[in-house]
Amino acid sequence: MKTLLSALKKAENAVILPHKSADGDAIASCIALGKLLLRWGIPYTICLEEPVRSDLAFLGGDFAVLEDRVPVPHTAIAVDCGDAARLGERLPLFEGAKVKLVIDHHVTNEGFGDVCVVDPSAAATAEIIAGLFDLAGEPFEDAASPLYTGLVTDTGGFRFSNTTPKTLRVAAQLMEAGAESGKICLAVFEENPLEKIRLEAAVMHEMTICHNGKTAVATVTEALLSETGASDEDTSHLSGLLRGIRGVETGVLLREKDGQIKISMRTSQVLDAAAFCKTFGGGGHARAAGATVEGDISVWKEEIIKRIGEAYGRHC
Numbered sequence: 001m002k003t004l005l006s007a008l009k010k011a012e013n014a015v016i017l018p019h020k021s022a023d024g025d026a027i028a029s030c031i032a033l034g035k036l037l038l039r040w041g042i043p044y045t046i047c048l049e050e051p052v053r054s055d056l057a058f059l060g061g062d063f064a065v066l067e068d069r070v071p072v073p074h075t076a077i078a079v080d081c082g083d084a085a086r087l088g089e090r091l092p093l094f095e096g097a098k099v100k101l102v103i104d105h106h107v108t109n110e111g112f113g114d115v116c117v118v119d120p121s122a123a124a125t126a127e128i129i130a131g132l133f134d135l136a137g138e139p140f141e142d143a144a145s146p147l148y149t150g151l152v153t154d155t156g157g158f159r160f161s162n163t164t165p166k167t168l169r170v171a172a173q174l175m176e177a178g179a180e181s182g183k184i185c186l187a188v189f190e191e192n193p194l195e196k197i198r199l200e201a202a203v204m205h206e207m208t209i210c211h212n213g214k215t216a217v218a219t220v221t222e223a224l225l226s227e228t229g230a231s232d233e234d235t236s237h238l239s240g241l242l243r244g245i246r247g248v249e250t251g252v253l254l255r256e257k258d259g260q261i262k263i264s265m266r267t268s269q270v271l272d273a274a275a276f277c278k279t280f281g282g283g284g285h286a287r288a289a290g291a292t293v294e295g296d297i298s299v300w301k302e303e304i305i306k307r308i309g310e311a312y313g314r315h316c
């Protein structure tokens with residue numbers, strides 16, 4: 001952490017890079033980190049692969065996207081990003097930088113920068129960045145709400161098993177520093193677009209239950225998205241919903257995206273989701289992981305079901 005802190009302070013300018021399809025933790029961690037750099041007078045840009053998700057717009061923040069042709073910085077910081085491939089088209093910005101830093105909490109992160117702080121015991125990258133504020137002796141102030149948003153989104157409102165006593169202590173400090181918990185939770189959990197709910201209904205109607213009720217698998221095709229009017233960001237909660245059916249150990253959502261298939265997996269107790277998804281070139285955490293593959297979605301659905309069955313066989 002100390003090495004990271006001094007590397008950050010020495011940055012002449014910085015580009016902050018969250019993983020592609022940036023979620024609440026990724027976006028909020030970048031915003032908070034940017035506020036820290038600003039206090040030290042370091043110019044920075046947060047560069048995203050795609051425009052920010054609409055449910056995170058309440059956080060504010062200025063973002064560049066790929067098209068903005070951000071120049072290669074002195075220091076590049078990959079945030080909440082488990083491996084270099086998840087930087088997508090922005091990889092050259094990272095690779096070209098003089099100093100490459102990694103701040104992350106994915107168990108599958110092997111460290112791909114000059115200085116890497118990877119703490120899989122942290123519930124969110126925001127928890128690590130909150131620690132950075134502490135270490136730097138900087139008050140949270142305007143970073144309190146973004147950091148709280150990171151914690152709340154990656155823990156599903158402090159319900160998932162990644163939530164630790166430390167997470168709750170950090171959350172309490174952030175609330176004391178002014179994070180508006182109720183307002184943040186309303187924005188990220190309680191204001192769902194109608195299209196998202198229509199998609200949810202269709203997916204839950206069509207899902208497949210197998211392995212004696214232990215596995216729930218569903219697919220979202222491009223056609224279903226246009227039928228329901230839902231967008232890609234409206235799919236991110238569906239694997240958790242599948243996992244949340246009583247008796248289900250593993251919930252998997254497969255969705256078509258840009259000619260590829262994105263696999264999203266949630267597990268309860270038995271399967272190590274990160275290890276499972278790593279076999280498809282993906283990664284993540286023990287209870288929440290993902291991968292991106294090529295091919296036909298219904299063929300992949302059968303393949304995933306088969307491999308989950310085999311994995312149960314090894315574990316039961």
Ligand code: AMP
Pocket residue numbers: 019082086106236239263264265281282283284285288289290291292
């Ligand atoms: P998701 O199911 O997309 O919400 O992702 C769950 C977790 O797995 C997140 O922590 C992601 O960072 C990670 N993850 C998702 N997709 C991939 C991928 N293609 N490669 C590596 N990690 C992934």
Ligand code: MN
Pocket residue numbers: 019022023024025026080
């Ligand atoms: Mn993330």
Ligand code: MN
Pocket residue numbers: 025026080105123124125154
């Ligand atoms: Mn995260």
